[in-house]
Amino acid sequence: MKIHVTIYLLAGLVLSQLTVLAQTDTIKPGEVWPDAQGNHIQAHGGGIIKVKNDYFWYGEQRRQGLDTNYRYVSCYTSKDLVNWKFKNDVKIAKPDTVLDKWVIERPKVYYNSKTKKYVMYMHVDGQVKSTTPNQKPTSGYGYARVGVAISNKPTGPFKVLKTFRPLGHESRDIGQFIDDDGTAYLIFEDRPYGFRIAKLSDDYLSVEKEMCLIPYHMEGGAIVHYNGLYYAIGSALTGWSANPNKYATATSLAGPWTDFKDIAPPETKTYGAQSTMMIKVVGSKKTTVIFMGDIWKPKTQWDSRYLWMPVEIGDGKLWLPKPGPWKLDVKTGEATVIKN
Numbered sequence: 001m002k003i004h005v006t007i008y009l010l011a012g013l014v015l016s017q018l019t020v021l022a023q024t025d026t027i028k029p030g031e032v033w034p035d036a037q038g039n040h041i042q043a044h045g046g047g048i049i050k051v052k053n054d055y056f057w058y059g060e061q062r063r064q065g066l067d068t069n070y071r072y073v074s075c076y077t078s079k080d081l082v083n084w085k086f087k088n089d090v091k092i093a094k095p096d097t098v099l100d101k102w103v104i105e106r107p108k109v110y111y112n113s114k115t116k117k118y119v120m121y122m123h124v125d126g127q128v129k130s131t132t133p134n135q136k137p138t139s140g141y142g143y144a145r146v147g148v149a150i151s152n153k154p155t156g157p158f159k160v161l162k163t164f165r166p167l168g169h170e171s172r173d174i175g176q177f178i179d180d181d182g183t184a185y186l187i188f189e190d191r192p193y194g195f196r197i198a199k200l201s202d203d204y205l206s207v208e209k210e211m212c213l214i215p216y217h218m219e220g221g222a223i224v225h226y227n228g229l230y231y232a233i234g235s236a237l238t239g240w241s242a243n244p245n246k247y248a249t250a251t252s253l254a255g256p257w258t259d260f261k262d263i264a265p266p267e268t269k270t271y272g273a274q275s276t277m278m279i280k281v282v283g284s285k286k287t288t289v290i291f292m293g294d295i296w297k298p299k300t301q302w303d304s305r306y307l308w309m310p311v312e313i314g315d316g317k318l319w320l321p322k323p324g325p326w327k328l329d330v331k332t333g334e335a336t337v338i339k340n
């Protein structure tokens with residue numbers, strides 16, 4: 001009996017030690033990023049929201065062995081932006097019968113504190129089937145719409161409500177921006193024209209008002225509001241291949257926006273990453289802005305990595321330092337890059 005109790009106690013001790021070991025305070029850009037269960041985080045092209053003290057990271061679930069009849073949006077939670085626990089995969093069925101070879105990309109979830117609903121926006125695309133013998137199917141990204149889904153809980157289930165072209169425009173890559181006053185915006189790439197920023201309706205279920213069109217052809221759109229200036233970043237249109245991401249600034253979302261400048265040495269092609277979001281961490285001592293990017297691996301998508309780094313930002317300048325391991329304290333807002 002005594003021996004059994006000792007064994008249980010020892011097992012408990014080992015397990016608690018393993019849990020401690022699994023915790024980390026270091027973000028390692030470009031490396032495998034294990035979740036609490038030790039699996040590489042699958043939240044590509046993602047977005048992050050904070051609700052009370054919890055962060056939620058939603059993204060493209062691209063693990064191997066998924067049921068190919070569906071597309072999946074992953075949901076992870078964290079209290080510190082470093083240690084993430086996998087919660088759920090939101091399973092999405094094909095939202096429109098006209099679609100072939102369809103995709104769900106860059107999902108973003110907003111929390112509406114008035115309706116207490118979680119509202120997901122996603123890029124829905126694919127080949128649009130021909131309906132008459134003379135009509136050709138479109139290209140693989142010919143649908144160019146957003147889809148909207150709603151849930152009472154952050155982890156779902158989400159109900160897909162509709163797909164549409166925001167304000168009648170084509171929409172491919174989408175980005176999420178919530179201003180300091182809580183107003184929610186969608187950034188979307190309108191291929192013929194550029195990069196649009198639009199305000200969501202009060203219930204977040206529709207795209208209500210265009211703030212501006214930035215006439216640059218950019219994907220992976222992201223915005224941060226820092227010290228009275230808006231900084232917009234995005235990448236060039238090179239598919240899954242990396243390119244030099246750029247930024248512009250404006251005192252109002254309506255513009256005028258400055259010209260776009262490099263966020264990193266252009267020859268590094270953003271160190272192999274593509275922007276997806278900028279997170280502002282306002283702590284007791286400091287405000288840190290994190291560049292959140294994807295290092296895509298087109299042939300082995302499940303192994304795509306993340307490049308998160310605190311940026312140097314202020315007075316109209318934004319710079320992504322050379323990636324390396326760094327630590328984050330969400331309470332103080334301090335980020336410390338570890339010098340090798």
Ligand code: DGJ
Pocket residue numbers: 045105106173219220238239240274
């Ligand atoms: C670039 C986009 O940013 C990605 O989200 C994805 O749509 C790829 N193009 C597909 O080539």
